[in-house]
Amino acid sequence: MNAVITLDLTRSLWLWAAALALALLMVIPLAGWISAVAALVVVIAVIVAWIRAGYRFARQGQQLVLADPATLPAATYRQPVVLVCGDGLADLFGKVPAEQLALRTTSLGCYVRVPALDQLSTISNGLQALRPHWRGQLSVMLVTNPGEHTDAAELAGRVRAFCHQIAVVRERGIGLPLMLVSYVQAAKDKARSEHAWFSWEDAQPHPLVREAGACTRLTDWQRQTADSATCAARLCRSVQVSSAATWLKATLLPHFEAREANYPRVCAINLVPVLPQALAGNLWQQWLCERAGLSTAGQPVGEGSAGLPFPDPLLNLLPLNTSRSPILRASVTAWWLFVVTGVVALASSAWQNNLLLRQVTDDLRRYASIPMAERRDQPPFALREDALTVLRQDAMRLDNYYRQGEPLALGLGLYRGERLRLPLLATIASHRQPPEPPTLAKTPDPVRLDSLSLFSTGSAELKAGSTKVLINALVNIKAQPGWLIVIAGHTDVTGSPEHNLELSRARAASVRDWMQRMGGYR
Known part of the structure; x- marks a missing residue:
């Protein structure tokens, strides 16, 4: 229903813009044929925009095929809506066909799968068509698991492609905050009993540990246990997290730093017992072997069917911008269209009034500059009479405006011809012609008689x-x-x-x- 409302508002804005354009054509004094052609162009443009808007909204609605339509939250849903891209999508959302929109809703947010990076813009637009109020709740999460890649250059290309896609979405006015998440397989199954998230917020140097609704520093988290085995396990995990963070900083973050607007707000690492999609000889194993000389031969590769956890403890770090309702946004747009039209109309009226004042003032100056002739046969007499004829035309024009109202091209509260009407009439009334020469009576011819x-x-x-x-x-x-x-x-x-x-x-x-x-x- 919201998509229909948005479509109606879009079409209403086009009709409003057309009405303002036609009103502007009535204010701006153009030749008759130019005004007719311009009005025809406006009508055709509105018809084309009307049809294209309907086609665009229908296409966006058809592009999103939900695996389960009932799972899409209501329009009143106000939790973060995270678009999930990258690795491990099957382990997060399950086996859902790529052509269907898979999502998972938790108590803290809603996660929407993006099957391919080039579909980020499409899914974002489709969600806005179905849920316009979610505009300020959308964010994006890039999952990059070093255990699922063996080629560093190929991974760098994927990151650059993702940065391009997120820039395309942001060009449409969507903030789309970024969260970078990496799932790393824990050494020797040390992560089975704990589900902690290690996060770096706003590029801070030291991580925070978020677990079970609590947030502590890494050093404090290591000491928050009396069990020596657990303390040793946490120390081991801290070393592994530090190594994974170094890998992220060296391999992925430089691609984001080149684009400051795309830099992640949150970087997070989660240690999982088994990474289901892990590959042999992956980048994580290469990193450990090259930097620390550690062997990972004992780690299971591509085994297990356990899913990956969603980063619910991190969702409160994503900014939520309460989006204005479509009606309010449309009202603001309509108001700005009216303001722009009003400014153009006022500018045109002011210009036409200046032209009127300049014309009448120049006619008065021309009349005043011609000396009065003493006889009708002198050249100044004809020049003064021509100038007087022009003044009479100006006076007739101003008098019509006084009696019938000024035209729209001179109106809008800017009409300035009234102050010239009375001086113009006084100048015409004071005009005096030189006296005509006396006519001599004709003497009749005499009639002669013989x-x-x-x-x-x-x-x-x-x-x-x-x-x-x-x-x-x-x-x-x-x-x-x-x-x-x-x-x-x-x-x-x-x-x-x-x-x-x-x-x-x-x-x-x-x-x-x-x-x-x-x-x-x-």
């Missing part, structure tokens, strides 16, 4: 055939109401100025009288 076609010589009376000429003249005048028609003319038919003036006035009066009579003029 006096000989109207009057007889020396006469002021109109001829009988003069009506047509006067009608044409009246049409050409095209008088408007309120106009003043001036009739002027002169004649010099007699040669006397006084007589000619009197005759001219009489002829003009005749034409006037005719127009008043025929055209209705006054």
Whole structure:
């Protein structure tokens, strides 16, 4: 059920991320086609992530086939969960097929078998899929028994491969504390009556002895018996443990020291009566022969069916990090996605507001830098009118924002255009144009009449055939109401100025009288 919840939370986070991305596209002013393409990419990415998440969780759940499904502790289990790698797995977990997940649960912890080193990452991910709350309880135990190896180079390669695998797991954010354990066959069956663990914690030089819930120093443990035979046996075991510790330090620990993050938190040795998987001529026998000249011919090799003990007394040395619930982790992730989206949106809004202020301010400065023209035909007049047109466009834009609200690209509490709206309107209202030049009234063209076609010589009376000429003249005048028609003319038919003036006035009066009579003029 926890895997389903985790899958649902993962998909919910993808949907939340898509919603935030779409909201961000609404805030950031992009071209229409760019926004459409980006939205389509977001939708496709969510669909792909949705499908891949379901496939990944289903695959992780299928990779773990339990030998007995009922043996997996409940999700509320809060003891250490130790992934056991290396040697002696059959003696610890029994004969369980490699494709099945074998585990042993004790009162102090749960041990999970890792059949091969390259399966450490797979089993770790599968356990997290089935039990997400166990993330902070996971640790790893590497079992290295010198009695089960004959090639030191091959053993060194296994240790380096293990270090690589544990680094891969830790890259996913799992601490995975390391415990190094070695089972050594005791000399002459000295370990049948005692089950002590000898441990070195945090690279301390002297071992501690953990047995039956007690923890003592090695020297104190040797003296905690009144039986001389037991005291001698413990002294013999102390020498053997010291020799085994020297072998571990010389053979295995250098590979861990090269990677400080992988250095074991606990190194432990347990002396067992019989090592079931021991080989003839193994590394432990080679070490004793080369360093101490001791013969191990009397030790049984590969005999016995007794299992190996689990290091329960050492489990309290492994750190337990109470893992946050999947819902809490998903909530934190969702909150950080929201924070990142908010920061991007605020940054975009601040940038767009700066662009708006810069644009309007530059338009105002451009208008103010153009001198006022005294006449409309001067070049500054056209430049000032163009600048005023731009200011009016800016004012219309800011006024729309004032009446209808600013767009999301300028909003989010960062809108700064309102402080420019009133100064902009005041600048537009103070604009003055130079006066237009006065227009001169058009003087109508005079209509000339031939006096000989109207009057007889020396006469002021109109001829009988003069009506047509006067009608044409009246049409050409095209008088408007309120106009003043001036009739002027002169004649010099007699040669006397006084007589000619009197005759001219009489002829003009005749034409006037005719127009008043025929055209209705006054």
